[in-house]
Amino acid sequence: MTEEPAAEMRARFLRAFPGIALTIFLSAVDQTIVATALPAIAADMGGIERVSWILVAYLVAATCAAPVFGQLGDAFGRKRLLAVALAIFAAGCLGCVLAPSLPVLVAARMVQGFGGGALLTLAQALIGEVLSPRERGRYQAWIAGSFAFASAFGPVAGGYMTQVFGWRSVFVMLLPLALLCAVLARRVPRVPPARRGARLHFDWAGLALFVVAVAAALVALDRARRLDPTLLPLVLGLAVLALVATLLLLRAERAARDPLLxxxxxxxxxxxxxxxxxxxxxxxxxxxxxxxxxxxxxxxxxxxxxxxxxxxxxxxxxxxxxxxxxxxxxxxxxxxxxxxxxxxxxxxxxxxxxxxxxxxxxxxxxxxxxxxxxxxxxxxxxxxxxxxxxxxxxxxxxxxxxxxxxxxxxxxxxxxxxxxxxxxxxxxxxxxxxxxxxxxxxxxxxxxxxxxxxxxxxxxxxxxxxxxxxxxxxxxxxxxxxxxxxxxxxx
CATH class of the missing domain: 1.20.1250.20 (MFS general substrate transporter like domains)
Known part of the structure; x- marks a missing residue:
């Protein structure tokens, strides 16, 4: 992007920073706040051996959301999509609050993860739109500090909320934060999309293969870290599936008009x-x-x-x-x-x-x-x-x-x-x-x-x-x- 006077650039960033920083804080807190609530969730819903799916489901969905919203943001503009991501995230939070069973909670965490992954990707890219390359370093550092604070704050807040109000309060707490993000996001400068006027041919085949590869790889890594010999066939099978899906993905991306990757x-x-x-x-x-x-x-x-x-x-x-x-x-x-x-x-x-x-x-x-x-x-x-x-x-x-x-x-x-x-x-x-x-x-x-x-x-x-x-x-x-x-x- 073209260079701007330092005063104007700083004014634009200061206008956008509260919304961007709080969005990244929300995404980072959501990744860590649930960990301390897992024992209480297992005690309430049963299935201590399956409760880790709450974390895995979020990670898979957040990882898959990143390239999707990265491509859509380049095509349609990031400010508009930020509102969409916040709506998805809030819907996932509400689903977690109302979940009657562990499978429903896992599904709601996937929705929440998809929104959270989108928030992080869009917010990081917004900094690139607002600032010149050299100035990005200083403000990316503040964002990294916000992320680090959120990562430390999440487990502490999650443990306290779970102990005092129950595990569902962890997700209730995120809803007003999402609403505040939506209000502050209105102050983010609207920047024309980089591909303005160009028609997007969304890469559905690439997305499907990417989801399979990511899900298989992350689940395999989650099971492998348990070092349980009985899980070895499952881990090897998932690793092979991830490898095959990755090879097919590379082939599909070479042929795609607008590749996801x-x-x-x-x-x-x-x-x-x-x-x-x-x-x-x-x-x-x-x-x-x-x-x-x-x-x-x-x-x-x-x-x-x-x-x-x-x-x-x-x-x-x-x-x-x-x-x-x-x-x-x-x-x-x-x-x-x-x-x-x-x-x-x-x-x-x-x-x-x-x-x-x-x-x-x-x-x-x-x-x-x-x-x-x-x-x-x-x-x-x-x-x-x-x-x-x-x-x-x-x-x-x-x-x-x-x-x-x-x-x-x-x-x-x-x-x-x-x-x-x-x-x-x-x-x-x-x-x-x-x-x-x-x-x-x-x-x-x-x-x-x-x-x-x-x-x-x-x-x-x-x-x-x-x-x-x-x-x-x-x-x-x-x-x-x-x-x-x-x-x-x-x-």
């Missing part, structure tokens, strides 16, 4: 390397968030409350890193320089934690945790800005959708990988059965073992959980290598 764009080195970098870093972060409380409770003996507060250090560190790199992009024009420097440093910090974790004082551990998250956070705004700049305005929606997809896939794959590594390491030290009972029964299981046996188990787990931090170090280092390989480095 523009392969030429994804083939650009600056874009696909940024996507892969995002997947690696998010995979390390989400995997750590999933298992760090387990380590703190089983090895360090912390209660659930204090161990949950430790995650705030990661959220604050990640948000600070995003703010730092975003401001530096706006000030210097250099983008990939910052994650290229800080991601290797983050890998070194994870290695240091792995070497010293069992006896590391918490007063030292928490700052190191925040520093490692800071290093990872420097990549968040840079990836979005780089991809949008490389794609150009006509493919802004598709490029932003790709970032959302890479993050979702990275989160699912990272959690599965970390789970596999941790459980394998626990098995190697011979503590597998005891660890599973400890996770299922909580710290009370240690009292049953007796002081000596409990101390021995904690020592074994302390050695095994070094693998958690090593895995984060490897993924972060790989992201750092990719950051050096991205051609588009300055705006």
């Amino acid at each position: 523009p392969l030429a764009m994804f083939a650009e080195p600056s874009i696909w390397r940024s996507y892969l970098l995002s997947s690696l870093v998010v995979g390390a972060q989400v995997g750590m968030i999933s298992f760090l409380p387990v380590w703190l409770q089983t090895v360090r003996g912390l209660a659930p409350g204090p161990s949950g507060l430790m995650l705030l250090a990661m959220s604050l560190g990640g948000a600070s890193g995003a703010l730092f790199s975003g401001r530096m992009v706006a000030r210097t024009g250099h983008a990939m320089r910052w994650p290229a420097v800080f991601l290797p440093l983050g890998s070194v910090i994870w290695c240091a934690i792995a070497l010293t974790a069992p006896g590391l004082p918490l007063a030292v551990f928490v700052p190191l945790l925040a520093m490692a998250a800071f290093c990872s956070g420097t990549s968040f705004p840079v990836v979005q800005v780089t991809v949008q700049a490389a794609a150009g305005r006509e493919r802004l929606g598709a490029a932003s959708a790709g970032v959302a997809f890479s993050r979702n896939l990275g989160a699912a794959a990272g959690t599965a990988l970390v789970a596999a590594v941790v459980f394998a390491a626990v098995g190697l030290v011979g503590a597998g059965p005891a660890f599973q009972r400890l996770v299922a029964e909580g710290p009370g299981f240690l009292a049953v073992l007796g002081p000596d046996a409990a101390m021995a188990l904690r020592a074994e787990l302390a050695e095994a959980f070094r693998a958690l931090f090593v895995t984060a170090a490897v993924l972060t280092a790989a992201g750092g290598v990719l950051a050096w390989q991205v051609p588009l480095r300055r705006f």
Whole structure:
């Protein structure tokens, strides 16, 4: 887009920012707020073994919504579609509130996820429409900070609402937020669509194959992280289905007039390397968030409350890193320089934690945790800005959708990988059965073992959980290598 005077550009963004930031906050909160309500939902509706479908259904729907609304936004304009996405999201929330059974709740979460994925994609692309490439870094950093705060706020709010008012109140709380987003979205500047006047031939075949590939891959990853041998045939079957659907999707996209996934764009080195970098870093972060409380409770003996507060250090560190790199992009024009420097440093910090974790004082551990998250956070705004700049305005929606997809896939794959590594390491030290009972029964299981046996188990787990931090170090280092390989480095 053409350059604008700085004052006019800032005025346009400040007018749009409340609606955009709250929309992303709403989408981020919705992804995390339900996790702490799952035990209550299982107790109310039964089926503890099936309750994880509430999370999987949301993730699949949100991932599938990203390219759909990315393409539609490029064709018809994003402000109009933002209202549609908010309506879908609100309908899903209402369905969750009124759900009489677990299958209905899962279906409502799919509707909610479709709306939530659309909100995130449209809001990110709106920033690209309102701001010039160099200025996007600073404000993408504020958006990343909003996302990080929402990710930390969600579990706390969900736990409190569930405990005081019941699990349905979690979804009730989201409805007024969606309404406020709709009001603020009216202030977002209307920008003519990049493909104005061009007829869109929607890629229905590509969408169907994409849904099959994504659903099969994400469900396979969800089942694989459980490391249950009885699920191996299902996991392999889903993996084959995902592979076949992906190959057919690539063939269909080459023949489509208006492909859902523009392969030429994804083939650009600056874009696909940024996507892969995002997947690696998010995979390390989400995997750590999933298992760090387990380590703190089983090895360090912390209660659930204090161990949950430790995650705030990661959220604050990640948000600070995003703010730092975003401001530096706006000030210097250099983008990939910052994650290229800080991601290797983050890998070194994870290695240091792995070497010293069992006896590391918490007063030292928490700052190191925040520093490692800071290093990872420097990549968040840079990836979005780089991809949008490389794609150009006509493919802004598709490029932003790709970032959302890479993050979702990275989160699912990272959690599965970390789970596999941790459980394998626990098995190697011979503590597998005891660890599973400890996770299922909580710290009370240690009292049953007796002081000596409990101390021995904690020592074994302390050695095994070094693998958690090593895995984060490897993924972060790989992201750092990719950051050096991205051609588009300055705006």
